[in-house]
Amino acid sequence: MNRIPRSLCAVSVAFLLASQANAQLSNGDFSSGLTSWTSYGDASAVSGSAFLTSAASNGSDDASAFNVSGSAPLEANIASGLEESSGLEIGALDISTSATAVEGSAISQTFSFASGLTQLSFNYNFFTNEGDNLDYAYFAINGTKVSFATVASATNASSSYAYETGVQNAVQVFTSSGTVTLTFGVVDINGFDVSSAVSIDNIGLTAIPEPSAFATLAGSLALGFVALRRRRSV
Numbered sequence: 001m002n003r004i005p006r007s008l009c010a011v012s013v014a015f016l017l018a019s020q021a022n023a024q025l026s027n028g029d030f031s032s033g034l035t036s037w038t039s040y041g042d043a044s045a046v047s048g049s050a051f052l053t054s055a056a057s058n059g060s061d062d063a064s065a066f067n068v069s070g071s072a073p074l075e076a077n078i079a080s081g082l083e084e085s086s087g088l089e090i091g092a093l094d095i096s097t098s099a100t101a102v103e104g105s106a107i108s109q110t111f112s113f114a115s116g117l118t119q120l121s122f123n124y125n126f127f128t129n130e131g132d133n134l135d136y137a138y139f140a141i142n143g144t145k146v147s148f149a150t151v152a153s154a155t156n157a158s159s160s161y162a163y164e165t166g167v168q169n170a171v172q173v174f175t176s177s178g179t180v181t182l183t184f185g186v187v188d189i190n191g192f193d194v195s196s197a198v199s200i201d202n203i204g205l206t207a208i209p210e211p212s213a214f215a216t217l218a219g220s221l222a223l224g225f226v227a228l229r230r231r232r233s234v
């Protein structure tokens with residue numbers, strides 16, 4: 001009897017898991033604006049990406065208009081402020097006692113996902129007018145924050161802000177419990193009046209099969225194939 005090549009089983013399982021998993025996060029490429037995302041502060045869809053800033057809505061920061069939505073950034077280190085809107089504890093966006101979060105903006109989405117190891121990947125470009133303060137962009141998954149871009153990493157001249165990182169890709173592996181709250185944000189550190197911003201696009205989530213689950217699923221597929229062969233040969 002013919003056997004399904006093991007490599008084909010592996011590809012099929014990986015594909016099934018990836019396609020099931022990716023169906024859970026909605027509008028990760030922002031082709032539908034900010035549909036499915038909850039936005040906090042200054043967030044808007046710009047050129048098919050999400051764009052978040054720490055810029056005041058009245059144009060008073062930077063002595064220019066960097067705000068993109070007309071909504072003011074959320075204050076940090078207060079109840080129902082930027083941290084709690086990001087699923088974090090108050091104070092979690094501070095770098096240290098002398099470098100504290102002041103205000104910023106975020107987008108967030110909660111969805112179900114297969115439990116287990118998961119890979120998050122996305123594209124970003126971080127912009128800043130800062131020369132001194134330590135503004136940064138972050139994502140948060142189920143209450144854990146990761147800073148992925150800082151003023152120090154924005155070393156390229158920018159046509160819109162003073163500096164930018166240029167478009168980069170970030171990858172993070174985390175453990176999903178079945179429900180995932182994913183947040184992206186940008187925050188002013190110390191001073192509030194010199195802005196930073198981040199664009200986010202092409203968010204992808206892929207379940208990483210663990211060896212035991214992988215073997216079980218590969219076995220199920222092989223059994224299914226055997227059953228099919230038997231039915232046909234009757």
Ligand SMILES: [Ca+2]
Nearest residue numbers: 029048049201
């Ligand atoms: Ca896009």
Ligand SMILES: [Ca+2]
Nearest residue numbers: 135188194195
């Ligand atoms: Ca700032």
Ligand SMILES: [Ca+2]
Nearest residue numbers: 054055192193
């Ligand atoms: Ca600001």
